[in-house]
Amino acid sequence: MEALHDVGIIGGGPAGLNAALMLGRARKTVVVVDEDRPRNRVTHESHGFLTRDGITPSEFRRIAREQVTAYPSVRFVADRAVTITGTDGDFQITTAQGLAFRVKKLLFATGMKDAPLDIEGLIDVYGSSAFVCPYCDGWELRDQPLVLIANGAKAHHMAKILPGWSRQYTICTNGPDEWTDEQRNELRQHKVPFFDSPILRIDSQDGKVQQVVLEDGSEIACTGIFFAPTLVPGSDLPEAIGCQITETGAVLVDSFGKTNVPGVYSAGDSASAAYQLIAAAAAGALTAVTINSELLEAAWNNEI
Numbered sequence: 640m641e642a643l644h645d646v647g648i649i650g651g652g653p654a655g656l657n658a659a660l661m662l663g664r665a666r667k668t669v670v671v672v673d674e675d676r677p678r679n680r681v682t683h684e685s686h687g688f689l690t691r692d693g694i695t696p697s698e699f700r701r702i703a704r705e706q707v708t709a710y711p712s713v714r715f716v717a718d719r720a721v722t723i724t725g726t727d728g729d730f731q732i733t734t735a736q737g738l739a740f741r742v743k744k745l746l747f748a749t750g751m752k753d754a755p756l757d758i759e760g761l762i763d764v765y766g767s768s769a770f771v772c773p774y775c776d777g778w779e780l781r782d783q784p785l786v787l788i789a790n791g792a793k794a795h796h797m798a799k800i801l802p803g804w805s806r807q808y809t810i811c812t813n814g815p816d817e818w819t820d821e822q823r824n825e826l827r828q829h830k831v832p833f834f835d836s837p838i839l840r841i842d843s844q845d846g847k848v849q850q851v852v853l854e855d856g857s858e859i860a861c862t863g864i865f866f867a868p869t870l871v872p873g874s875d876l877p878e879a880i881g882c883q884i885t886e887t888g889a890v891l892v893d894s895f896g897k898t899n900v901p902g903v904y905s906a907g908d909s910a911s912a913a914y915q916l917i918a919a920a921a922a923g924a925l926t927a928v929t930i931n932s933e934l935l936e937a938a939w940n941n942e943i
């Protein structure tokens with residue numbers, strides 16, 4: 640077992656790496672453990688992060704890792720954290736490759752995972768012409784014929800948002816719709832076409848969607864898809880160590896990134912539904928400031 644590090648960060652996406660950057664600059668000893676399975680890895684381009692618009696997710700991370708590890712007190716470990724034990728001031732992280740680290744404070748920046756929808760052909764277009772967020776990928780599909788695969792309140796919400804990018808869109812609920820009468824009437828008033836027949840398959844060529852085929856025989860031609868994925872936590876370690884989890888699977892944190900477990904923090908997609916690279920990075924940076932302040936306060940009081 641190694642010397643006690645100040646902070647252990649599980650997850651090396653924008654949240655974890657921006658936290659590491661702040662902590663490295665604050666001269667804290669940091670170990671970042673990351674298995675490199677970011678949520679956006681299927682996409683070819685990331686958008687909306689100032690100075691990095693259009694970058695590939697892997698290049699974004701490469702630059703971030705390079706900048707973060709330039710600080711000598713930050714260590715990056717390409718591995719999966721499998722267990723966490725201990726308490727505030729002395730946590731132990733063990734990894735799949737059998738490494739072990741001791742850390743005073745623990746930050747979960749473990750993200751979320753999109754559970755794939757069970758629709759034939761979706762995997763062939765996901766990240767190329769089927770996406771989850773119009774803020775991330777709507778510009779590239781502007782004014783194009785789109786299909787929105789969603790149901791219930793999510794579909795109703797997206798129906799209001801999508802016209803910002805394209806007015807030509809059709810909703811496929813992929814089974815009986817779950818709208819209230821009011822929501823259904825609203826969609827009719829706005830002349831939004833919708834189908835509730837289950838989806839048979841998605842036809843595409845070279846990652847470009849061509850049409851969505853329904854079980855009732857309808858064929859909806861389109862060049863882009865937005866769909867509502869089912870999200871699951873990127874890691875079950877926060878829950879295993881006693882962190883409270885919200886109904887949506889996020890780690891419950893206060894506005895400083897603190898969980899209910901002393902010495903344990905969370906930032907980024909794992910703790911917020913903002914679901915943007917820049918929001919995750921900002922949350923990581925701000926949570927790092929909280930962690931650093933608490934370490935300095937404890938040192939001032941001779942507690943740690």
Ligand SMILES: Cc1cc2nc3c(=O)[nH]c(=O)nc-3n(C[C@H](O)[C@H](O)[C@H](O)COP(=O)(O)OP(=O)(O)OC[C@H]3O[C@@H](n4cnc5c(N)ncnc54)[C@H](O)[C@@H]3O)c2cc1C
Nearest residue numbers: 650652654674676678679686720750775907908914915916
């Ligand atoms: C298809 C798609 C496209 C997107 N496009 C954009 C876009 O263009 N612009 C934008 O702003 N946002 C985009 N997003 C959202 C963006 O990907 C997330 O908001 C962002 O990645 C969240 O950052 P994070 O650091 O919280 O988590 P992530 O980037 O998901 O990183 C979490 C990391 O933690 C690691 N990890 C988890 N558990 C463990 C463990 N036990 N041990 C070690 N490592 C672990 C994971 O492997 C991963 O590397 C997109 C999302 C999707 C699904």
